[in-house]
Amino acid sequence: MKINFKIIIIFIFLYNSLNAQRISINRIESRLITNEGEEFIGIIKDKNRDLYTFSKWNNSGVMFVKNKRYTISNINFDVTTNSFESRISREKYFSYKNSELDSVFINNLLFKKVGNAFYEVLFEKGKFMFLKKHDVIFQKGIENRIDGSVGNSKALKSFKYLIVANKKYKKIELNKNSVLGLFEDKNQRDSIINFIKENRLSYKEIKDIIKIFRFMLNNSDSLS
DSSP: OHHHHHHHHHHHHHHHHHHHHHHHHHHOTTEEEOTTOOEEEEEEEEOOOOOBSSSOSOOOEEEEETTEEEEESSOEEETTTTEEEEESSSSEEEEEOGGGOSEEEETTEEEEEETTEEEEEEEEETTEEEEEEEEEEEEOOOBOTTTOOBOOOEEEEEEEEEEEETTEEEEEOSSHHHHHTTOOSHHHHHHHHHHHHHHTOOTTOHHHHHHHHHHHHHHHSSOO
């Protein structure tokens, strides 16, 4: 009987300890602790209609924080709020506080914080960066010609591009005038035009624009 009594006492102690731990974790709604033991600050969000970069949540990610890296297999980029989130359950998300993160890899896409926002890094060399911003635009609802009513507006994903060179920010469109307009020096522009023609590159293809920037930087170390 004494042995059984001791077992009961131990069981009650373990149950109370586990229960206390579970309650304390549930009450901390602004923290997420990873398997690596890193604690991140953020907020718990209910399921919403935000737009995300990836259609699924089982994405392989690496978060870089203060020269350390932490792997995670459940992460996505919320385009609507420009933030990273992990799905806790089907109805709950954890949104990381942007100031806690330096950069994040998701499915081999690199997102880096530039100013107060995160951009996808398409190309980087030295202090030069070619960036892509995942953004949202709202499309107005279609007007019904019969009764004049207007349908609900739609939120759509859109992308904006810019380069950072010599600590200056320049927007860029994926067209000939915008790309060539980055090069003020005539010799540079002529060199670029010849390079594009010889290699049959397109001004609308990101992979080709990256080749243009790589060629220019290899020959001049900077963009004017």
